[in-house]
Every structure is written in structure tokens, then in C-alpha cells.
Amino acid sequence: MRWGAGSISGDMTRTAVLALLARRGPLSRAQIAEMLELSPATITQGTRRLLAEGLLVEEAPRPSAGGGGRPSVPLSLVPGSAHTIGIQVAHEHVTGVTSRLDATVVHSFRHAFDPASPDAVETLTALIRSEIEEIERRGLPLAGVGVAVPGIVEPETGTLSMSVRLGWTGLPLAARLREALGVPVFVDNDISAVTAAERLYGPGADEADFLLAAIGQGIGLGMVLDGAPYRGAAGAAGEFGHMPVQPDGPQCVCGNRGCLESLVSTEALLRTAHEAGILPAESDLDDLGTAARHGDPAAVQLLHNAATLLGRALAGVVNLLGPRSVIIIGEITAIWDLLDDPLHEALLDHLLPAVRDTRIEVRPWHDEVIAASAARVVLAAPLAAPRQRG
Numbered sequence: 001m002r003w004g005a006g007s008i009s010g011d012m013t014r015t016a017v018l019a020l021l022a023r024r025g026p027l028s029r030a031q032i033a034e035m036l037e038l039s040p041a042t043i044t045q046g047t048r049r050l051l052a053e054g055l056l057v058e059e060a061p062r063p064s065a066g067g068g069g070r071p072s073v074p075l076s077l078v079p080g081s082a083h084t085i086g087i088q089v090a091h092e093h094v095t096g097v098t099s100r101l102d103a104t105v106v107h108s109f110r111h112a113f114d115p116a117s118p119d120a121v122e123t124l125t126a127l128i129r130s131e132i133e134e135i136e137r138r139g140l141p142l143a144g145v146g147v148a149v150p151g152i153v154e155p156e157t158g159t160l161s162m163s164v165r166l167g168w169t170g171l172p173l174a175a176r177l178r179e180a181l182g183v184p185v186f187v188d189n190d191i192s193a194v195t196a197a198e199r200l201y202g203p204g205a206d207e208a209d210f211l212l213a214a215i216g217q218g219i220g221l222g223m224v225l226d227g228a229p230y231r232g233a234a235g236a237a238g239e240f241g242h243m244p245v246q247p248d249g250p251q252c253v254c255g256n257r258g259c260l261e262s263l264v265s266t267e268a269l270l271r272t273a274h275e276a277g278i279l280p281a282e283s284d285l286d287d288l289g290t291a292a293r294h295g296d297p298a299a300v301q302l303l304h305n306a307a308t309l310l311g312r313a314l315a316g317v318v319n320l321l322g323p324r325s326v327i328i329i330g331e332i333t334a335i336w337d338l339l340d341d342p343l344h345e346a347l348l349d350h351l352l353p354a355v356r357d358t359r360i361e362v363r364p365w366h367d368e369v370i371a372a373s374a375a376r377v378v379l380a381a382p383l384a385a386p387r388q389r390g
């Protein structure tokens with residue numbers, strides 16, 4: 001596992017060790033050092049603190065392989081020693097989970113939410129507070145709260161500079177929640193949270209160069225390059241949805257015309273299907289998938305065109321950044337079987353030979369993915385948000 005040059009600080013080692021043990025534990029110090037490509041001294045020092053805090057325990061020594069050397073002592077997580085709350089704020093609902101240190105979700109909730117309401121932040125605060133009270137009532141230790149929002153977040157402060165979807169601008173969300181709740185709160189962009197969680201806990205953890213394309217009502221891109229998340233100078237990198245792909249195309253939520261998102265987001269697909277009379281109003285993505293699977297030529301053509309556009313745009317990004325893999329998440333995965341072939345055709349047409357082996361991996365999607373990632377981001381805070389500490 002490579003970590004970006006200079007990104008390994010004391011905190012980062014801690015995060016990496018906790019995530020590795022959650023995925024692969026129990027492991028000896030030597031195994032941890034080898035897998036994280038860090039020195040044994042760094043791991044000995046890092047794990048000493050985690051043992052002292054009660055987050056890790058030493059298991060019974062095991063004879064060394066071959067029987068000659070010293071027996072090795074496996075370390076494992078104490079799953080209940082820390083809990084985190086993860087929250088996804090979306091434009092119609094708030095989803096939350098409580099997660100243990102080993103990343104197991106032990107409780108989840110979902111509430112309708114109106115970000116345009118004048119007391120939206122107070123409502124959000126109250127929802128989180130009741131989850132904190134539930135954790136306290138059960139006597140569980142709380143490490144912090146991670147909040148994922150659709151929009152541009154300053155990684156260092158947790159201030160939401162702009163969210164078109166929520167209609168919020170210049171909102172110091174992390175500071176406000178921290179003050180109201182009195183616990184550590186980390187706020188991050190939703191796709192960045194999923195990307196950081198994938199880097200630490202997901203199958204992508206062993207991958208130093210990957211992209212994560214989230215395709216649903218909006219389209220975003222998380223990037224891990226040379227082991228470290230890439231956020232851009234102002235935390236605004238990854239606005240893949242606003243890549244211009246069609247001159248004079250439909251108007252996009254950002255105000256420009258012909259953005260990728262205005263053509264191939266799930267919202268755009270449904271709008272096009274309704275306008276073209278392929279589906280009656282009120283129908284959803286499942287209905288579009290059903291129509292195409294039943295051979296409706298207009299539905300098949302609509303999805304073929306969307307997949308081709310998406311594949312072409314993705315080819316441009318892969319040619320530019322050269323990742324090993326592209327992970328696809330989001331609501332669109334429900335109809336991925338209908339997009340996969342035309343997308344791969346478009347990729348083959350446009351990928352340069354050197355990156356033609358880039359893997360496309362589709363991850364299972366469910367409503368709690370972003371909230372669960374936000375819960376992991378609390379532990380991953382040094383990775384996701386270097387100085388957002390409360």
C-alpha cells in the first residue's frame with residue numbers, strides 16, 4: 001500500500017493501522033509494517049498509543065513461521081472501543097449511521113429534510129444530537145461525527161463554500177455543528193468521503209491510483225493519485241459532471257449548457273425519457289431499465305447514447321490521469337447492465353493503448369453508502385481533512 005509522498009504523519013499512521021486492522025486484522029506489527037510499507041519502528045510507536053487508548057489489544061503469541069524466530073503477537077481492534085456517527089445530507093433527506101471502530105454499522109436512520117428551510121442547520125443539529133444521546137444512553141464511547149454534503153467543502157475548515165443542490169453557500173458547517181454538539185465534527189464533500197473510505201477500507205485500499213465516479217442525480221469524481229486523495233487548490237477538484245460535452249446542450253444546474261451531468265445524470269435520463277414520451281411522468285429509473293430490458297428501442301437508444309457520452313468523457317479523464325481502475329458508484333448502477341457494453345465500446349474507441357487495461361469496477365450501491373463512508377471519514381480525518389479538528 002503506497003501512501004502519497006509526505007502524507008504519512010503520526011495521525012496518518014494511526015488511521016492507516018486502524019483501517020488495515022478493520023479490513024485484515026488480526027496482524028502482527030511486522031505484518032502491519034510490511035503491508036503499509038512503513039518502518040517497524042514507526043508501527044511499534046504508532047500501535048503503542050493505540051494499545052494505551054484501548055483501541056487495540058494484543059492476542060496470544062503465535063509461533064513464528066518456520067519455528068526459528070521470536071513468536072509473533074497479533075494485534076486486533078477492540079470493535080466497541082470507539083463509535084462514530086456518519087451523516088449524509090442530501091436535498092430531500094438526511095441519512096445517518098452509527099458505526100463501530102471495525103466499520104460495522106450498528107444503527108441507521110433516514111429522515112425527510114428540507115435544506116431550503118430557514119432552520120435547516122438546527123434541524124440537522126437536532127437529528128445528530130438525538131443520535132449522540134442514544135449512543136450516550138447506551139454508554140458507548142463516541143469518537144466523532146462525520147458529515148458528507150454535496151458541494152465544495154474547504155478540506156481544512158469544513159466550511160461549505162458552495163452547494164448548488166442544497167442551496168447553501170459560505171456555511172461554516174463543521175464549526176457550527178461542533179459548537180452546538182460539543183463533539184469532534186468533520187465535514188467533507190460526499191464523493192471525497194466515499195473516496196477516502198474506499199482508500200482506507202474498501203477493495204481499493206491496495207490501489208494507489210484510482211478514480212471513483214459517482215453517478216446519480218449529480219455526477220462527481222473522487223481521485224486518489226500516487227496514494228493520496230487529490231482535492232485541487234480549493235477543494236473543488238472532481239467536478240466531472242460539469243465537463244462540457246455538448247455545445248448548446250441542455251442547461252445544467254450550474255448555469256452552463258451541455259455539461260455531462262445535464263445529459264447523463266439519472267435526473268437527465270428521466271427528463272429526456274419523459275420529454276421523448278418513452279416513459280409516463282412520475283416513472284423512475286427502474287421503469288426506464290425495465291423498458292430497455294423489454295426491448296423498447298427508444299429506451300435502448302437513450303441509454304446507448306448516454307453510455308457512449310459517459311464512456312467518451314471517462315476516456316478523456318483516464319487518458320489524462322492514468323489510473324489503474326475506475327470505480328463506479330451511485331444510483332446509475334441499478335441499470336449498469338444496460339450501459340456496460342456501449343460504455344466499453346466508447347472507452348475502447350478513445351483510450352490510448354497505455355491505459356487500455358484500466359479496470360472499470362461497479363460497486364454495489366445502497367442508500368447508506370455515503371453515510372457509512374462519512375462515519376469512516378471521522379477515523380480517516382487526517383487523510384480527508386488534515387486540520388479539521390475539534
Ligand SMILES: [Zn+2]
Pocket residue numbers: 241242252253254255256259261
Ligand atoms: Zn454544469
